[in-house]
Amino acid sequence: MFDYLIVGAGLAGCTLAERLANERGAQVLLVEKRSHIAGNAYDCYDDKGVLIHRYGAHLFHTNDRDVFLYLSRFTDWHHYLHRVLTWVDGQLLPFPINLDTLNQLYSLSLTADTMREFLNSRREQREAVNSEDVIVSQVGRELYEKFFDRYTRKQWGIPASDLEPEVCARIPVRFNRDGRYFADTYQGIPKQGYTRMVERMIDHPKIKLMLNTDFAEIKDVIPFRRLIFTGPIDEYFGYALGRLPYRSLRFEFEQVHQEYFQPACVVNYPNEFDFTRIIEIKHATGQRCPVTTIVREYPAGEGEPYYPVPARKNRERYEQYAQAAAQLSDVYFVGRLGQYRYLNMDQVVREALNLYERLGP
Structure with a gap:
């Protein structure tokens, strides 16, 4: 019998797993449908040895000192100001x-x-x-x-x-020459990557991790007392109130045999190109190597859900799901998909920490 079954091994799920295991001694089962942890922040080395962000650039920035200090328990930081x-x-x-x-x-x-x-x-x-x-x-x-x-x-x-x-x-207009994309107090990239940071978070004997596992296939097989769900809230309810729209992304990676491809980590293309931006994450990670890898991002209406679509009609439908969720006992929803909110990484961690405080013994 697990005290908690947590669905999703991204930042929200892993923050809660770490807190519950370390601070309350809870037995936690962490279930992830993908083959890896860290959710969309997952990073890895490609076959040329370039550290890439598999699901688009993830650039940590926050004014929340407590969130920064919390994550700093599990990583040192490479200082980087995003432009x-x-x-x-x-x-x-x-x-x-x-x-x-x-x-x-x-x-x-x-x-x-x-x-x-x-x-x-x-x-x-x-x-x-x-x-x-x-x-x-x-x-x-x-x-x-x-x-x-x-x-x-x-x-x-x-x-x-x-x-x-x-x-x-969220996008400011600046009446000076400040070229930073973010103005937050704390900005950077985990020195050894997000995946390594998350590995340290859930390295605990009371946390059991199951990858390549669909929650629907094990929910009636494995006993647990409380459920924390970080996936799409409409999926949990079997889309009973209709589907919530999400935007997806398709990533086109290209290896380039030169040290740098472009002068910044991100170049936006707000014009006739099909892709929205080109990312060269080496600018952010500080990695030194003679080759580089770029990725073009193509938005899509179908595929893995990345972004809740922040339109009024969608918010109204989500509120119906939130009301249904409030009627459940010992089931909690958190994260960008669970709360149907466009949350940055620091906000995801903050929401998870807030939920941890509300859970009680």
């Missing part, structure tokens, strides 16, 4: 939009004050009902179309006008 470039009008431009972006794009010499005047002359007065409103009210229609419109349509499969405002509201 993104965007291919617009035949140029690689800093993104999010800042002073350098506009000066380079328009061959101007704006200052912080004149940048405000420049954008004030272009932006539209709008109530921020959706993500298009957020951007157009900040930078105007032309910059919205150059940097956001097509990228958003590719990424989410719907226009920004159908997305909740917080999707694009």
